[in-house]
Amino acid sequence: MDTAKIKEIISIFEGSALTGMELEVDDLKLKLNKEMPIESESRIQQISRPSQEKDIPLSKQEEVVNGEVVRSPLVGTFYAAAGEQAKPFVEIGTKVEKGDILCIIEAMKVMNEIHAPTSGVVKEIYIKDGDMVQFDEELMVIGE
Numbered sequence: 001m002d003t004a005k006i007k008e009i010i011s012i013f014e015g016s017a018l019t020g021m022e023l024e025v026d027d028l029k030l031k032l033n034k035e036m037p038i039e040s041e042s043r044i045q046q047i048s049r050p051s052q053e054k055d056i057p058l059s060k061q062e063e064v065v066n067g068e069v070v071r072s073p074l075v076g077t078f079y080a081a082a083g084e085q086a087k088p089f090v091e092i093g094t095k096v097e098k099g100d101i102l103c104i105i106e107a108m109k110v111m112n113e114i115h116a117p118t119s120g121v122v123k124e125i126y127i128k129d130g131d132m133v134q135f136d137e138e139l140m141v142i143g144e
Contacts, residue, residue: 006030019074019135035073067123067143070114072133076107080129088129094122096142103140105133120144 013021013032023030072078080088080103089101096102096116105112120142127139 067120067141068118069141070102070117070139072105072135072137072139073114074105074107074112075135076105076112076133078127078129078131078133078139079104079106079111080125090122090125090140092122092125096120096122103127114139116142118142 009023009030010032014034019034021030021032023032080090082089082104089103090096097119098116100116101113102116102122103114105114121144122140123143124141125139127133127137133139
């Protein structure tokens with residue numbers, strides 16, 4: 001496959017709503033991933049929420065209003081720390097700055113760092129270490 005074809009595939013992928021794609025042609029393997037644009041997140045929030053929302057106690061729903069919800073950008077395994085013996089990146093009450101590492105989500109043997117979208121204090125963590133998370137699932141809340 002020539003370079004022009006690869007560039008065309010990448011261009012089509014970038015213009016699409018896909019967040020991940022793998023292509024294998026002969027001896028060439030192409031794997032593309034991108035993060036969801038911020039403007040798309042608000043559109044997704046307006047679409048029906050997962051059934052687990054019914055199980056969230058009222059206190060958690062109130063905290064969502066009082067802080068910024070950090071959502072999973074992909075499907076994978078949630079890790080609160082860099083290793084089994086390592087200290088968690090954050091705990092409830094931890095003060096974070098925008099860009100700090102909050103957790104890791106492993107997807108297809110790739111460790112993806114999830115960074116704080118804003119500065120504040122971790123108010124709530126909804127996921128336990130080692131749990132599977134779904135795309136757009138609420139991970140934690142950062143508030144003031």
